[in-house]
Amino acid sequence: MKTHKQLEQFASKPNSYNDRAGVNLKTYDTKNVSRLNTDNTLEASIYTSQMIWPATHDETRPGTVILFPNKSWSIGLASVNFIHHPNNGPVFHFDSEGVSEEVLNEIDRLQPKGNSEGIQIMVMGDITDHVNEQLASYKVKSLTAETAAQFAFKVDEEYARLTDEYPENILVVSSEDHAKLFSLVAGYWIAHMPEPILYVETNGVPLETIKALKKRKNPNIYIVGPEKIISKQVEEELSMYGSVTRIPGDNPVDVSIEFTMFKDQDSGFGWGIDKPGRGLSFISTSQPELAITTAPFSHLGKHCPLIWLDQGKLEDSVYHFLAKIKPTFQDSPQEGPYNHSYLMGSIETISYETQGIIDNKLEIVAESDGGHH
Structure with a gap:
């Protein structure tokens, strides 16, 4: 149990910053934070698919791919339910012109196995003859309705x-x-x-x-x-x-x-997350649709909940939450537990400075001031 003094210390904001930290970066990942460096929901969905489903063998291939119309966040959100088993698959969007070449290529890479009924692709909302032609080589099921509630x-x-x-x-x-x-x-x-x-x-x-x-x-x-x-x-x-x-x-x-x-x-x-050893996903409130296309990060891997960053920045409430789940060790940091997070969005949307703060707040530290030698 952390003391009040420790919680205050862990929730404190940095006193100074290095304005050269983000210059000449070769990687956008840090030790406790993996970043999907894009604000494009389509790109984010493909990055997510490739990270969650390597598709190298049967156990890592999805069952059913979910497609939703990109103009409707409410349909997209409801569709996320199908990410879970027995479908076990990623979610991509399509538009009035059809399914993009990038998504078709990713579906081809995944080689979806089909769910318990053999359905390889579930399409949400009304689709055109062109979309039907694009998906003709797969077993497809569609779901349509007139309202979000329906x-x-x-x-x-x-x-x-x-x-x-x-x-x-x-x-x-x-x-x-x-x-x-x-x-x-x-x-x-x-x-x-x-x-x-x-x-x-x-x-x-x-x-x-x-x-x-x-x-x-x-x-x-x-x-x-x-x-x-x-x-x-x-x-x-x-x-x-x-x-x-x-x-x-x-x-x-x-x-x-x-x-x-x-x-x-x-x-x-x-x-029920109030202790260390957890995964989290951070998304800026300026890019809300990323919460739909990256939702598989809660389905497999570290099973992460979503934390909003207000316009890409850390609010006091986030600092205090991260203090509660800050991991500590007694004898060696190898004991764990460890926290990890995914950061969804570009450097322009969520700064490298913010990433560095999150990385530090997730880091395991000595329980006492004696530290690790």
Whole structure:
């Protein structure tokens, strides 16, 4: 258990900076931080795919690749549920012109094995004849809907059909654009665990969401975000269909930290991260869609939750959270445990200075001032 003095020390900000640190860099990785050095969501999805699925042999090939329309973050977020088993695959986007050559090349590299029903590619949203032609050599399934709430309902239904059960833990998020940063926090969790999201609005619960809730018997409903995003009125309405818990926070950064630390011991829901030896993913609030295409980092490897960086910078709340999970050792740093993080975004979006601070805050240090000799 860290003392108050240690927590204050670990949460402290640097006193001085070296303005030459980012000059002539040969690598954008540091010892405790791996960076995906791009702000392009398509590039990020391919980097993620290649890091998570080497595809060198059957055990490292994905089952099903997920494609979603790049103009709809709400469809993309709901689609993330399919990253999990039995699909076990990356998520890419397509646009009005079709599936890009880069994505087609990556799918060819992956050689997806197919899920339990042999489906190699799941396409979300309406697709053109051209997309059908592009994917003609694969076994494809598509999922369409007219609204975000209807789409989330269909994802829930399809996942339950694949796994023969409706999960009892459900995340409720807003589908409205002003709520995007709050809602996207849930994506990393539903890629990590087979638990869906359902959509509401600030002051209303769509019929499709109610219909999905009624398929369960007293489910555990977790609202992500404050009352200004999902009102008390909606919370009360949802309580008619199950047990409701809100994961609060005044802003997206605080919600991401609250979610990362939250754990419901009775249901097993939540990351519950308040000790060292963890993986984390950091994304700037200026590049929110990266939270969709990099979500597989929560599915395999270090199983990372998402922490927002406000416009690419570290807030006080992040400093204090990192202090809580700072690893310490008694005799030798080889004892561990170790923290590691992924940083999603370019040097222009998240500075090398910020990366250096995160790297240092994740570093294992001596429990006492005696240090390691």
